[in-house]
Ligand SMILES: Nc1ncnc2c1ncn2[C@@H]1O[C@H](COP(=O)(O)OP(=O)(O)OP(=O)(O)O)[C@@H](O)[C@H]1O
């Protein structure tokens with residue numbers, strides 16, 4: 001093992017649900033301060049991988065390490081360093097935004113007092129939730145839930161962020177805000193793993209990209225490395241994605257759908 | 263439309279249910295079925311025999327028993343049924359889908375009615391056994407059983423429709439601003455009020471034990487002067503008329519029951535048509551705004567590190583006050599409980615009411631912990647994943663939930679036991695004993711209840727009552743009953759020991775008033791208390807190890 005462990009390391013992660021193999025032998029390492037992107041078709045296993053990394057689901061085989069701590073063997077150390085945002089953020093519907101942030105801060109034993117309060121107000125202001133006082137999180141719109149979920153991670157400044165489609169449902173301004181924020185956090189040493197379907201987000205943000213297909217990691221690397229792997233220097237990320245994740249051509253499918261029935 | 267929407271909806275519900283069973287562990291399903299069959303046979307047989315004996319030996323009380331049984335059924339359904347009525351008629355994402363589809367509200371109402379009745383029908387089976395037992399004991403004709411089956415079904419339908427009517431009426435005529443609160447109040451008063459009426463009825467009829475007057479049209483008038491006009495007793499009168507062979511009275515009582523049912527169901531269907539959308543908006547989810555006082559100066563004085571335990575407790579306290587389904591389940595039960603306790607408080611007449619008080623305290627502890635403790639952990643819902651993500655151990659979570667639940671349970675048992683003691687004129691020493699017992703039982707039952715909820719949680723359930731699985735419910739009931747019996751048994755043995763040591767033999771017990779027997783009963787008492795405590799420890803241990811290894815698929819919503 002090296003002196004400084006990787007911020008995130010997946011070692012031969014496997015997850016099976018009965019006969020369904022959701023994730024098969026996925027290994028990768030993410031150094032500190034890097035933004036790492038997960039791409040893949042619906043059902044490819046991105047969410048499952050992220051949930052194994054944060055300790056929500058136990059891998060059938062393999063290990064997940066956060067800052068060198070095994071998520072299942074040393075959960076307290078790993079969890080204190082980790083922030084995870086689910087596809088559909090976990091919230092408590094009957095709390096207001098402020099109460100929810102307070103709850104999360106308490107769960108992670110953050111010191112109470114004016115410092116925490118200022119931080120909370122700044123975050124609420126940043127995500128334009130400050131004037132939603134008295135409104136319950138359960139009644140928030142989809143994008144607002146996403147934002148309060150992000151705020152609940154950022155209030156505690158975790159060193160590793162695992163984000164499942166963080167810009168999903170955000171308006172253009174907020175999506176931009178999140179992108180800028182993640183870049184800024186990464187330059188300050190926060191490690192970010194995110195899954196996304198928006199190739200432009202992946203291309204703009206991520207230093208390295210992993211592409212998953214039906215539970216397998218089919219490619220990992222920077223854009224250049226992916227291009228060399230695919231053998232074409234001009235390929236866009238979309239080309240690479242379509243080439244690496246097999247499936248019939250969409251034009252063919254559309255033709256079949258719209259063809260007159262016999 | 264070629265097929266009826268009701269059929270399509272029900273078929274989809276049935277398929278979902280079948281898939282759930284198919285996905286469950288087959289061993290568990292078989293185990294549950296065997297357990298239910300065995301338990302059902304034993305319990306049902308006992309109930310049947312009891313009812314048959316009562317029907318045979320007390321012919322004059324048949325009418326009161328049947329009327330009482332039907333009213334008890336209605337009260338039980340009214341008290342426990344409101345949350346599921348709200349859930350099935352006015353909440354749920356699947357309901358949204360039905361509203362979007364070209365389906366008429368009346369069809370939604372009908373399809374949902376069967377769904378809403380399913381739980382109540384299960385409860386009704388118990389009453390059907392009782393009613394059948396009374397019939398068997400009275401040598402009733404086959405017509406009796408057929409009518410009983412039909413009337414129990416009608417009663418379930420009626421109560422369900424009544425609840426829907428209440429809710430719809432509130433939604434229709436009460437301003438939206440306060441509709442939620444009024445709905446909760448209606449739910450509580452409906453259950454509690456009818457319960458009191460029922461109790462008074464029973465006291466009057468069983469108290470007098472006078473031979474029943476002939477129940478025909480003329481007696482309807484005299485009945486009006488009694489509290490038996492409560493409609494829920496009508497089917498009981500109809501059945502007792504069948505036993506007596508009084509065809510005209512049976513027809514009249516059955517007729518009024520049916521007419522009443524038709525009126526209520528019709529009203530419910532009509533009102534539902536007009537309030538479905540309003541209800542979906544108001545009860546279907548979380549209220550969008552919560553009345554908070556105008557931004558008070560931020561509470562920043564608090565210093566020191568945040569504490570997960572207190573954070574969980576604070577959050578639960580806030581959520582409890584804002585969750586209408588929880589409130590509508592909790593308030594009627596509280597009224598029920600208080601009414602029960604008040605009815606058992608009797609002014610002291612020189613007799614020692616100590617054991618009466620012990621019984622009440624035990625009942626209240628059991629009831630309260632079934633109410634609060636069992637759902638404590640499953641009520642985290644999806645938010646439970648936040649706790650799994652946080653550096654909080656499952657033991658910390660259990661401890662926080664136990665401590666938070668203990669506060670209301672101990673407060674209420676304390677108030678009730680003090681009230682009993684004061685009203686009964688107990689000596690301070692006896693009062694202290696009752697209070698200590700309340701604390702012991704409260705702590706034990708809450709620990710068992712919280713653990714049972716943790717053993718079999720269903721975090722995806724939107725309704726508190728389905729948030730604990732069958733295994734958890736049985737574990738809670740079994741564990742609490744065992745603990746309660748051990749504890750009260752230990753107390754009784756201590757008393758026996760004291761009396762034996764003082765040289766007073768207890769009549770009917772084959773033990774002499776010698777020190778040896780006194781010591782022996784103290785030893786057994788201590789062993790029983792230890793057994794009770796070990797039930798608690800075992801449950802806590804099971805809960806902790808289960809939560810630690812917990813992994814369940816995370817379904818959205
Ligand atoms: N609880 C579960 N039980 C059974 N199968 C599951 C479960 N959760 C996920 N799966 C299966 O695992 C596979 C991977 O799912 P996953 O949610 O990880 O995909 P994803 O890459 O996140 O997809 P999306 O882009 O749609 O979010 C899918 O085939 C899914 O059906």
Ligand SMILES: [Mg+2]
Pocket residue numbers: 046047048087164
């Ligand atoms: Mg996903």
